[in-house]
Amino acid sequence: xxxxxxxxxxxxxxxxxxxxxxxxxxxxxxxxxxxxxxxxxxxxxxxxxxxxxxxxxxxxxxxxxxxxxxxxxxxxxxxxxxxxxxxxxxxxxxxxxxxxxxxxxxxxxxxxxxxxxxxxxxxxxxxxxxxxxxxxxxxxxxxxxxxxxxxxxxxxxxxxxxxxxxxxxxxxxxxxxxxxxxxxxxxxxxxxxxxxxxxxxxxxxxxxxxxxxxxxxxxxxxxxxxxxxxxxxxxxxxxxxxxxxxxxxxxxxxxxx
Amino acid sequence: xxxxxxxxxxxxxxxxxxxxxxxxxxxxxxxxxxxxxxxxxxxxxxxxxxxxxxxxxxxxxxxxxxxxxxxxxxxxxxxxxxxxxxxxxxxxxxxxxxxxxxxxxxxxxxxxxxxxxxxxxxxxxxxxxxxxxxxxxxxxxxxxxxxxxxxxxxxxxxxxxxxxxxxxxxxxxxxxxxxxxxxxxxxxxxxxxxxxxxxxxxxxxxxxxxxxxxxxxxxxxxxxxxxxxxxxxxxxxxxxxxxxxxxxxxxxxxxxxxxxxxxxxxxxxxxxxxxxxxxxxxxxxxxxxxxxxxxxxxxxxxxxxxxxxxxxxxxxxxxxxxxxx
Numbered sequence: 001x002x003x004x005x006x007x008x009x010x011x012x013x014x015x016x017x018x019x020x021x022x023x024x025x026x027x028x029x030x031x032x033x034x035x036x037x038x039x040x041x042x043x044x045x046x047x048x049x050x051x052x053x054x055x056x057x058x059x060x061x062x063x064x065x066x067x068x069x070x071x072x073x074x075x076x077x078x079x080x081x082x083x084x085x086x087x088x089x090x091x092x093x094x095x096x097x098x099x100x101x102x103x104x105x106x107x108x109x110x111x112x113x114x115x116x117x118x119x120x121x122x123x124x125x126x127x128x129x130x131x132x133x134x135x136x137x138x139x140x141x142x143x144x145x146x147x148x149x150x151x152x153x154x155x156x157x158x159x160x161x162x163x164x165x166x167x168x169x170x171x172x173x174x175x176x177x178x179x180x181x182x183x184x185x186x187x188x189x190x191x192x193x194x195x196x197x198x199x200x201x202x203x204x205x206x207x208x209x210x211x212x213x214x215x216x217x218x219x220x221x222x223x224x225x226x227x228x229x230x231x232x233x234x235x236x237x238x239x240x241x242x243x244x245x246x247x248x249x250x251x252x253x254x255x256x257x
Numbered sequence: 258x259x260x261x262x263x264x265x266x267x268x269x270x271x272x273x274x275x276x277x278x279x280x281x282x283x284x285x286x287x288x289x290x291x292x293x294x295x296x297x298x299x300x301x302x303x304x305x306x307x308x309x310x311x312x313x314x315x316x317x318x319x320x321x322x323x324x325x326x327x328x329x330x331x332x333x334x335x336x337x338x339x340x341x342x343x344x345x346x347x348x349x350x351x352x353x354x355x356x357x358x359x360x361x362x363x364x365x366x367x368x369x370x371x372x373x374x375x376x377x378x379x380x381x382x383x384x385x386x387x388x389x390x391x392x393x394x395x396x397x398x399x400x401x402x403x404x405x406x407x408x409x410x411x412x413x414x415x416x417x418x419x420x421x422x423x424x425x426x427x428x429x430x431x432x433x434x435x436x437x438x439x440x441x442x443x444x445x446x447x448x449x450x451x452x453x454x455x456x457x458x459x460x461x462x463x464x465x466x467x468x469x470x471x472x473x474x475x476x477x478x479x480x481x482x483x484x485x486x487x488x489x490x491x492x493x494x495x496x497x498x499x500x501x502x503x504x505x506x507x508x509x510x511x512x513x514x515x516x517x518x519x520x521x522x523x524x525x526x527x528x529x530x531x532x533x534x535x536x537x538x539x540x541x542x543x544x545x546x547x548x549x550x551x552x553x554x555x556x557x558x559x560x561x562x563x564x565x566x567x568x569x570x571x572x573x574x575x576x577x578x579x580x581x582x
Contacts, residue, residue: 023330030333033321033340034314035552037560039348039361042317046341049324053334060330074329098563151570152563159566248328248386255444257328257386257436 010186011124012066013086014193016076017229019059020087023077024238025108026052027245028095037098044144048105051137058130078249082238089228090173092238096166099152099159103166106145110206111177113142114199123191146210153214160215167216175224178203259312259376259400261467262539263305263485265478266297282483287413290356298482302412303357303364304373305484310350311368311375313343315549319383320392328386335432336389342425349421353414369554377535380543381461384454387440387447391454393433395462395500401426402496403466406486415484434503441507448508455504456512460530466493468532497527 030049036042060073090108095101116138119131152159178200187193211218227233248257275295281288288294317340324340327333351361367373378396383389401423408419440451467473467489479485497516504511519526537543 027325030324030337033324033337034317035321035556035559037556037563039314039344039351041560041563042344043341043348046337046344050334050337050341053330053337057330057334074331077330078328098560148567152566154573155566155568155570156562158562159569162562244325247326252444252446255328255447257332257439257443 007186007190008066010183011190011192012063013183014187015059015063015066016084016086017088019056019063019073019076020085021091021108021112022052022059023056024085024087024241025091025105026050026056027241028091029101029105031095032101041098045101048141048144051134051141055130055134055137058133062126062130074249078246082234082242083231085228085234085238085242086231087228088173088176089225089235090170090176092228092235092241093170093173094237096169097162099162100166100169102145102148102152103163104170105141106149106210107170107174107207108177109138109142109145110203110210111199113138114202114206115194118194118199122193127192149210149216150214153211153216163214164216167211168219171219171221172223172225175222176226176228179224179226179229181230259316259378259465260305260308260403261374261376261465262473263301263308263479265476266300270295270297279481282411282481286411287416288411289413297478298484299357301479301482302415302484303354303359305479306350306354306357306415307359307364307367307373308375310347310354310364311373312379313347313350314368315375315379315553316343318549318552319379319381319545320389322383323386323389326386327389332389332436335436339393339429339432342429346418346422346425349418353412353418356414365557369550369557371541371550374539376465377538377543378461378465380538380545380549381458382545384457385450387437387450387454388458390433390435390437390440390451391458393429394437394503395433395455395458396465397426397430397433398500399462399465399496401430402492402499403487409483409486411483438507441509451507452509455509459512460534463493463496463527463530464535464538466490466496468535469529472532494524497525501525 026049029045029052032042032045033049034042036045056077057073060076064071064073064076090104093104095104113135116131116135120128120135122128122131149163153163154160178196180196184193184196188195208218228235248255274293278288278293278295278298288298320336320340320343324333324336327336351364354364355361364373368375378399383392404419404423404426408416408423410416410419437451437454440447442448470476470488470490473489476485476488480488501511501516513528516525516527518524538546541547
């Protein structure tokens with residue numbers, strides 16, 4: 001993988017990371033449509049997916065603009081292969097049961113809300129504007145996913161067990177959100193985005209409090225899978241997701257929908 | 258409209274009370290949940306509102322079938338918003354039914370074990386992307402035909418739910434028409450998808466209005482009570498008259514060789530759907546009945562631990578709060 005050397009490449013990389021996170025997670029959440037445990041959850045999951053897809057349009061739209069190659073947000077979403085995706089692995093792991101889906105959502109929302117809070121102060125006005133709009137939606141996502149994690153963690157014996165299993169499965173995917181590379185350093189230098197590592201302390205405080213309320217135990221391991229945000233090595237799951245998501249665009253090139 | 262063949266309940270109430278009740282309805286008054294009402298009125302409404310609510314819920318499945326394959330971000334967002342609206346319609350209809358004394362869990366279980374029905378249309382599959390446009394254009398279009406008059410229905414909570422639902426449904430219908438127009442004006446393959454969708458969904462859409470008036474045995478009482486506002490054939494004709502010019506504009510062919518304008522009647526003459534197919538679908542033999550109900554049952558069963566967990570937490574929280582006070 002080539003390391004971005006200039007600010008434009010680094011900026012594009014950063015925007016893809018933001019937009020691919022929301023695209024891939026939004027896709028995963030949308031897979032629940034019509035299958036949730038209760039009607040209110042069907043509505044909430046569709047609403048979350050809708051917000052994430054809306055944010056994707058903004059991030060990938062700006063990425064396409066910054067790249068300046070005449071592409072659209074749709075071109076980036078539907079015509080790139082897996083190695084070009086820059087989402088963290090956490091977003092692409094399969095939904096599992098409802099508990100795992102909501103735990104994944106919480107672990108992501110907690111990072112997302114802190115990240116967007118910092119991005120609202122970005123030196124790039126376009127980034128600050130997207131962050132401001134998205135942060136309102138994400139504040140609600142976090143409130144809901146945190147409440148659900150607490151409710152299910154501190155619910156019945158079975159719901160507690162399932163939530164602990166979800167946390168154990170997902171925890172190794174948390175660390176990647178805080179890893180930095182040259183592109184991040186470039187963004188810090190330009191005042192566009194914070195150093196990912198700098199979000200960790202605030203994240204740990206927030207996540208520990210909620211998981212504590214949920215009577216869940218954070219695994220005693222700092223091991224972190226990586227390779228999503230650099231594109232070096234995604235999970236096997238991403239290819240299947242893209243096969244489905246990109247099918248019409250790939251099968252009927254050039255058609256307008 | 259998503260209610261078909263709603264059986265009116267016979268009513269054996271005090272004739273004086275019945276006459277007074279009917280007089281209120283004839284005067285255009287709204288009946289509210291706490292007002293006296295004949296048992297038959299209550300039961301028929303539960304069945305009708307329930308069937309409508311269940312249709313919104315099961316209707317998420319054929320549309321959800323394409324959310325993960327929507328061809329652009331905008332189309333994906335529009336479809337997500339639509340499905341979310343439909344779940345919301347289900348929610349306020351269940352609330353309207355609750356005012357008649359049936360809980361959401363009870364009525365849900367009646368759907369899951371087959372005691373209550375949902376519209377036959379959702380037992381047909383969505384096979385290509387144009388189906389999503391066609392569902393908005395035809396299925397929501399047919400639903401609106403029935404729901405617009407129901408805004409004036411006699412039961413207050415149902416009427417108010419319909420007013421809200423109709424606003425969203427007409428929006429969905431316009432979006433559906435726009436989606437299928439894009440296909441009809443697109444590449445030859447896209448046009449083929451649009452025609453294929455129309456071919457498969459035309460007659461099932463006509464069936465949404467229920468059997469022909471001559472076979473519709475439950476209408477008279479419901480019409481007197483103003484919980485059914487028009488006959489099935491009236492609405493079906495209105496739907497055909499509205500839809501044929503739209504199909505012509507799209508350059509699509511309605512799959513009915515005998516369809517033609519009748520100058521004398523001022524309406525289109527059209528071929529009735531195959532009613533034996535309709536009755537098979539109602540009996541459970543449609544292309545998707547088994548899968549749709551299985552999907553809803555699986556969602557409910559798999560979700561039991563979630564509902565139990567959240568309930569247990571709410572109780573613990575209340576106990577802790579109580580202890581702290």
